[in-house]
Structure formats: structure tokens, C-alpha cells
Amino acid sequence: MDETLDAIIVGGGMVGAAVAAALGQAGMSVALVEGGGPPAAIPDDAPFDLRVSSLNLASQRLLEEVGAWSYIPAARRCPFLHIEASDAAEKRHIRFNAAELELPGFGHFVENRVIRRALWQRLAELPGVTTICHAGPVAWVPGGHRSLLELDDGRMLAARLVVGADGAASHTRELAGIATRDEDYGQRALIINVRTRLPQQDVSWQRFTPAGPQAMLPLPGQHASLVWYDSAEATLAREALDDDTLRRAIEHDFPARLGGVEAVLGRASFPIRRRHAERYVRPRLALVGDAAHVIHPLAGQGLNLGLQDAEALSRRVIAAFRAGQDPGSRAVLAGYARERRPQTLAMIAAMETFHHVFTGAAPLRFAGAAGLALAERLEGAKRQVMRHALGLQR
Numbered sequence: 001m002d003e004t005l006d007a008i009i010v011g012g013g014m015v016g017a018a019v020a021a022a023l024g025q026a027g028m029s030v031a032l033v034e035g036g037g038p039p040a041a042i043p044d045d046a047p048f049d050l051r052v053s054s055l056n057l058a059s060q061r062l063l064e065e066v067g068a069w070s071y072i073p074a075a076r077r078c079p080f081l082h083i084e085a086s087d088a089a090e091k092r093h094i095r096f097n098a099a100e101l102e103l104p105g106f107g108h109f110v111e112n113r114v115i116r117r118a119l120w121q122r123l124a125e126l127p128g129v130t131t132i133c134h135a136g137p138v139a140w141v142p143g144g145h146r147s148l149l150e151l152d153d154g155r156m157l158a159a160r161l162v163v164g165a166d167g168a169a170s171h172t173r174e175l176a177g178i179a180t181r182d183e184d185y186g187q188r189a190l191i192i193n194v195r196t197r198l199p200q201q202d203v204s205w206q207r208f209t210p211a212g213p214q215a216m217l218p219l220p221g222q223h224a225s226l227v228w229y230d231s232a233e234a235t236l237a238r239e240a241l242d243d244d245t246l247r248r249a250i251e252h253d254f255p256a257r258l259g260g261v262e263a264v265l266g267r268a269s270f271p272i273r274r275r276h277a278e279r280y281v282r283p284r285l286a287l288v289g290d291a292a293h294v295i296h297p298l299a300g301q302g303l304n305l306g307l308q309d310a311e312a313l314s315r316r317v318i319a320a321f322r323a324g325q326d327p328g329s330r331a332v333l334a335g336y337a338r339e340r341r342p343q344t345l346a347m348i349a350a351m352e353t354f355h356h357v358f359t360g361a362a363p364l365r366f367a368g369a370a371g372l373a374l375a376e377r378l379e380g381a382k383r384q385v386m387r388h389a390l391g392l393q394r
């Protein structure tokens with residue numbers, strides 16, 4: 001324990017591993033403490049997992065910069081060039097085309113486990129990064145020059161900075177005494193992996209119904225991840241259906257444009273909650289990703305926000321390190337919190353508006369549909385919305 005590391009990252013999920021890769025690549029000494037094991041290899045022809053994320057251009061850029069993007073095989077990622085939203089009757093549409101915005105595309109849909117595996121492959125190449133699996137923190141002691149972290153295997157680590165990247169139920173956040181503001185939306189999302197009758201698609205669409213949104217996220221080949229939001233009761237009933245009954249329910253309730261479902265390949269449901277940490281930093285400690293914020297998944301921005309945290313924190317920490325300054329100083333961490341909290345608050349506010357406008361009272365729903373039509377006409381507004389969603393607003 002005599003050694004003082006530059007950083008300890010708690011949580012080797014996608015966001016924690018991205019911070020570790022960025023700092024390790026800059027030549028810093030880093031310990032990554034992960035409660036589970038290292039991610040397993042995924043054969044190119046393995047069935048698609050249910051947890052899939054849209055990686056926007058800013059997230060892709062970060063993964064490229066830390067040297068992980070090249071480990072995501074083309075066979076496991078699906079690029080998308082169009083995004084569409086419509087009202088329940090599909091009378092009003094808004095469509096975003098990457099080409100119109102002079103972009104190569106909007107991003108890719110990739111399984112979470114593939115992103116995580118790619119990052120860990122990169123970590124294995126970085127001599128300054130040590131991974132400690134099947135371990136978690138039991139105590140955190142802040143100090144003037146370093147933070148101490150005691151692990152449940154009895155080890156004691158010391159570092160100039162501790163980063164809590166241990167997800168929505170972050171124990172690091174708890175040890176640091178940071179409270180959260182929580183809200184349960186009273187909805188669940190049913191994620192269903194299907195084999196589609198249509199060939200691979202390059203559009204992701206979302207239809208807003210009074211019960212909640214329905215979304216199609218394309219996956220490689222004739223595959224898609226469908227997301228069906230509804231009340232907890234209706235979702236749990238649907239989740240319990242056998243594969244063929246669920247397949248027929250999708251064909252009946254999803255828009256015809258889905259083009260038919262050949263088979264249901266898997267399903268799982270998640271409660272929809274919001275959680276926001278009251279602060280992102282304490283002396284020599286910072287929270288990133290879901291440890292700091294869990295947002296409504298309807299716009300698929302949770303991981304993108306987390307990766308932007310990873311980018312912002314590592315950019316500031318590395319700048320201090322390179323300048324021979326203290327990378328865990330109060331000034332570095334305060335700058336990080338000042339940069340990221342307003343971004344997250346803006347995203348939370350946008351998700352609240354979407355949720356209430358499209359699933360709220362009838363007049364508000366009408367406003368939602370009218371809003372879609374208006375936004376379609378307002379090219380400038382459309383561009384702004386899009387740039388924000390793509391993480392290009394910095």
C-alpha cells in the first residue's frame with residue numbers, strides 16, 4: 001500500500017473501462033476494481049444479447065481515441081443513417097437524415113457486452129493499468145494528498161483520485177455519502193430481440209403511443225432490438241407470453257413498417273427510473289456514468305452521457321497530470337462537475353418533456369404530435385436537436 005496510484009476506478013463497465021483506458025493510455029498508473037469477472041470473448045456468430053446501446057458519434061470518437069473501437073467487429077455493429085419519430089397514428093413524422101446534416105451516419109447499435117469487451121482488450125495492452133476482479137470497496141478515506149480505498153478482499157489501495165463508475169446502485173457513491181434524487185416513472189421497458197422479415201435496416205424509429213413509446217433499433221443482418229414501453233402490469237403480462245404469442249402481439253401492435261417478425265429470440269424487462277446524484281465530486285473522488293445519473297432510456301442517451309463524463313473527466317485529469325499538477329485536485333474535480341452537471345440536467349429535462357408530452361394528458365399528447373410537425377418544419381431547430389443528441393454540442 002506504500003504505492004500511491006494516480007487513480008483507482010471502481011466498476012469495470014463500459015464507462016469505468018473507458019476512463020481507465022484513457023488514463024492508462026496517457027501513462028498514468030491505474031487500478032480498475034470490478035465486482036464481477038473480466039468480459040468473455042464473443043464469437044462473431046453468437047446470438048445477439050438483449051442489452052444493446054446506440055453509440056453516438058461523440059461516443060464512437062472517444063472509443064477510437066482510447067484505442068477500443070477497432071476491437072468492435074463489424075459483424076457485431078449496425079450503423080444507422082436515419083432516425084424517425086411518429087405519433088401513434090403515424091400521421092405525423094419527423095425524419096432526420098445523416099446525409100442532410102452532412103454526417104457520415106448517426107452512430108451504431110452495439111451490444112453492451114461487445115463494447116465492454118473491446119475496452120478490456122485495450123486495457124490489457126496498457127502496462128499502467130492493473131485490473132482487480134471479484135472485488136469491491138468497503139471503506140473510503142479521503143485525505144489531503146491521497147484517498148484510501150479498502151477492498152472486501154482485505155487489500156488497501158491509495159490513489160490521488162478515486163472514480164466511482166459502479167453503476168446505478170453505486171457503493172462508491174454511498175461510501176462517499178452522496179445522496180440521490182430518484183423518481184420511478186411507473187413504467188417498464190420490454191426489450192425483445194427478433195429476427196425480422198426485412199433485411200438489415202439503416203433506420204432507427206420510435207412511435208409514441210399513449211401507453212408509451214415503441215422503438216426499433218436495427219442490429220446486423222435480419223435482426224432488431226425492439227423496445228416496448230408500457231405500464232408495469234401490461235409489460236410483465238407480455239413478458240410472460242410464449243415466443244409465438246409474443247411474436248403475434250408485436251405484429252399486431254407495432255407499426256406495419258416493422259415488416260413482420262420471423263421469430264422472437266429473447267426478451268427481458270426493466271423498470272424505468274430516474275436517479276441523479278446530488279453531487280458528482282467529493283475530495284479526491286468523482287462519479288461517472290450511471291453512478292452519477294440514470295435517465296429515461298427513451299432516447300437511448302444513458303451510455304452516451306456516461307461516456308461524455310468519461311471524456312470530460314479524463315481530459316481534465318490528463319491535462320493536470322501532463323502539466324505536472326495534481327490530477328485529483330479540487331480544481332480539476334470542480335471543473336469536471338461544472339462541465340457535466342448542466343449537460344445531464346439538460347438531458348433529464350428533455351427526457352421529462354418527451355415522457356410527459358407523449359404519455360401524459362390528452363392535450364399534452366396533442367401538443368406532442370403538433371410539436372413533431374413543427375419540428376419537422378423548423379430546419380434550424382431540427383439541426384440543433386440533432387447535434388445535441390449526437391453529443392457534438394461542446
Ligand SMILES: Cc1cc2nc3c(=O)[nH]c(=O)nc-3n(C[C@H](O)[C@H](O)[C@H](O)COP(=O)(O)OP(=O)(O)OC[C@H]3O[C@@H](n4cnc5c(N)ncnc54)[C@H](O)[C@@H]3O)c2cc1C
Pocket residue numbers: 010011012013014015016033034035036052053054055112135136137165166167168170171172189191270288289290291297299300301302303304305306
Ligand atoms: C432498458 C434500457 C435501455 C437502454 N438503452 C440505452 C441506449 O440505447 N443507449 C444508451 O446510451 N444507453 C442506454 N441505456 C443506459 C445504459 O445501459 C447505461 O447508461 C450504461 O450501461 C451505464 O454504464 P456504466 O458503466 O455507468 O454502468 P454499468 O453498465 O452498470 O457498469 C457498472 C460496473 O460496475 C460493476 N460494479 C457494480 N458494483 C460494484 C462494486 N461495488 N464494486 C466493484 N464493481 C462494481 C459492475 O459489475 C459493472 O461492471 C439503457 C438502459 C436501460 C435500462
